[in-house]
Amino acid sequence: MNTEDFNDKVILITGAAGGFGRLLVERFANAGSKLVLSDQILESLDDFAEPFRNRGCDIVTQRCDVSIEADVRSLVETAVARYGRLDIAINNAGMSSPMKSLIDTEEADLDINFAVNTKGVFFGLKYQIRQMLTQSEGGTILNVASMAGLGGAPKLTAYCAAKHAVVGISKTAALEYAKHNIRVNAICPYFSPTPLVTDGMDESMQGLLAKGSPMKRLGAPDEIVAAMVMMVAPENSYLNGQAIAVDGGASAR
Ligand SMILES: NC(=O)c1ccc[n+]([C@@H]2O[C@H](COP(=O)([O-])OP(=O)(O)OC[C@H]3O[C@@H](n4cnc5c(N)ncnc54)[C@H](O)[C@@H]3O)[C@@H](O)[C@H]2O)c1
Secondary structure, three states: OOHHHHOOOEEEEOOOOOHHHHHHHHHHHHOOOEEEEEEOOHHHHHHHHHHHHHOOOEEEEEEOOOOOHHHHHHHHHHHHHHHOOOOEEEEOOOOOOOOEOHHHOOHHHHHHHHHHHHHHHHHHHHHHHHHHOOOOOOEEEEEEOOHHHOOOOOOEHHHHHHHHHHHHHHHHHHHHHHHHOEEEEEEEEOOOOOHHHHOOOOHHHHHHHHHOOOOOOOOOHHHHHHHHHHHHOOOOOOOOOOEEEEOOOHHHO
């Protein structure tokens, strides 16, 4: 990563207290970005952000439940009030309900997955793009989908459906706003041992998933985050409307 590219850039991240979120914050804080960080629970995010603030990093934190439109709108307003613009947004917040077969999946599983994983991204795009349309330089948005947004994911029906929707919404937004210099892409990672995976799956399940990967291992969170940073880097200014798998080759089969 060319850290100079991100110096002074205003970057908004949802789910910033999570596994990928914290690694993103570290990279961008070290690069001199101005950060707007949010998560559904503010306390752990503030604890995490404190050492960066103490080092002089410019960070604003705000509680934001991405399934609530007013929260997402307010988050973008905070970015603009504080910094006057929004250069990059990473809609990273997400959740997964416990693994279960399709015939045991309840309507409530679909509701929560769509509320957080799909509507959370949609609300983000709506207000981030409205702001970016006011900026002559446009902006860049990355939505965190999943490999489950590109293909079937046994025992993850609700998550898989919600992440497929993220890919569709991302591509649609990319086409609608490309002429305004707004880039929208989605990243589609394979399983990676963040709390989303380690809290929801025992080690034998993680071992099975590692075995099923062409590289015979899960992706390290840092490897996924490296690809996220690449996708939002200003030098990748022609990368638009893509759903990129970062999966050790799994989707090449
Ligand atoms: N880890 C993986 O294997 C993997 C694979 C593919 C995609 N993803 C996606 O990556 C993204 C980041 O997940 P992670 O792996 O870092 O997991 P994580 O559980 O460590 O982080 C997710 C973060 O999102 C926050 N969040 C959950 N619901 C929220 C809501 N309603 N509003 C605001 N914040 C909310 C959580 O508090 C948490 O901090 C998610 O969208 C996830 O679906 C993860």
